[in-house]
Amino acid sequence: MPTFSSSRPGYKYVRPLLSYVFRRRMLALILAVLFLHVIYRLLDIDFEALNPRSIRYLAVQEERSHEAWLQEIQRRKDLIKSVCLKYNMYTRKLGLDDYKHLFAEDNHQVLFCRVPTICNTNWKRVLLIMSGKLNESFVWSQPDNQIHYVLWAKYVTQLNTLPEAEIEKLLKSYLKFFFLRNPFERLLSSYRTKVENFDPEHPVIAAEVGNYVLVNYRKMAPIFPERKQIKLVDGVYHIEPSAVMAFQKSNITFEEFLRYVADHKDNPDRHWDLPHSLCHPCGIEYDVVGYYDTIEEDARNILKMAKADPGLVYPPRTKLEMPTSELMPEYYGKVSEDTLSRIRTMYEVDADMANAKI
16 A cells, blocks of 8 residues: 655545545455355355365265166166056066065165076175175185075075065065166177086086077087086086087087077076066066166165165176177177067067167
8 A cells, every 4th residue: 555644735635535445345345255155055055065075075976976876767667667568567466486586685675686697696796795694705706606506595585485475575675676688688698608608507508509409400419418417516517528528519609599599488598588577577666677787886876775885896897808789790690580580579578678779
């Protein structure tokens, strides 16, 4: 601020003027602060929630993400309802046998419907850990056949083994979920892991498909072992050494596999059975309908809804191999239109439920 000598002419007029200006500025500043405070209180602005570095900010973003996810889940549930109406699938009352693919994890009150080749094995591992009966590191260290044939049956309750009154009670109170996947993608995954490449954990599938193809399509003698030659002992399949070479020389094509699936549409193997026939979403109102394509997000939110240990994380999908979805043009491009038409008809309902194009 400029200085003025009291002896200079006009000083007595300048000083009051400067004092007046200063007071006006201070008053304006105070009023501005008060105004901003009032606006802040009226709008209830959470400034910490706007700071990307704050824990509050992360919590708010997670909450918004969860709300958006819930809206997407509702869209999927509404879609299933419309499909059930479209195909008139609300008419049949479910019986005890219809619940054989549903399993109860009582510690967190969760009901899981298994659909093989749709995140099935990892969900079994996660639910076994949630049961609190097994150590987490132990569960992750076990081979798949031990999970499927030993631990799962021992520590998780199959719903159809319970009285009907108890089943109804669990259906009303437990968190219920199942997963859907593009049926064509699921079929290709089943072929690649069970038939094209020998899987010692599922030799019966390759043997039955192989022998059927050889006898009925190629008019050749069967070379694969019969079911009685493949024994399951303590969760491990044992194959006679003389029969192993047949698996290693298998060259069953994808077209032949799909023809086999279509020929057995009334009695499909569970690895490509129809999800709506396994889980009955037209008769059971699931809380969550998961998609294979969004498995990590869906799993994260399901575990949150189940109040699972925050440290428990559903394992991310491996990125070492090319995704099955990217291989579909290569495999399906070699399949005849007649076979494709039969498969489309067979999986039409599930494709509609999964909002998948086939």
